[in-house]
Amino acid sequence: MSYSFSRDAVENNTLDANEQFGYQLNTTTGVLQMQTASGTVQSLNDPNFVKITAFSVTDSSPPVLSLGYRCPTVCLAGTPNCPQMFIRRYDLVLTATSALDSTVVRTMNTTIRARNDQTTGACS
Known part of the structure; x- marks a missing residue:
């Protein structure tokens, strides 16, 4: 599972090497690993004591939530650029x-619920 986000002090609109992260299971050794900045991999368990045999992350996000009812003039769901x-x-x-x-x-x-829900669109 990998993820990335821009964290530049001054945004450069480019996904840099130190902005890519992730988790992976090394099935040969039974070690769960975390990719930190710049591709460095860190083991999260000691296989001499615990072997990880399965690791999965599944998207269970609910349907998109329409926010058009909050606009001064109600924006109906499905309307282009509706929040x-x-x-x-x-x-x-x-x-x-x-x-x-x-x-x-x-x-x-x-x-797990990720922080910072994504909002798009605007009231017209």
Whole structure:
């Protein structure tokens, strides 16, 4: 899973190497890794104790939310450039096995809501 965002003090409208991040599962070693700035990869678990066997992130975002009802003159949903909000939500599943006792297996399921909902459009 990868993501990126611009974080320049002075925006250059270019996605720089230090603005790309992500997570990946190394299935050979059972290590979950995080890509930090400039492509550096950091292990998030010690495979001598815990091996990650599954990692998935699924987009579970709800439908786009129309905000046209908030305009001084109501903007009907579907009208071009009508204001709307995109809420970003993801389901995360992580399964791990103890490297010391293979009968110990745990799965974690959680839902993550990303900050900073995206709004587009404008009232006319």
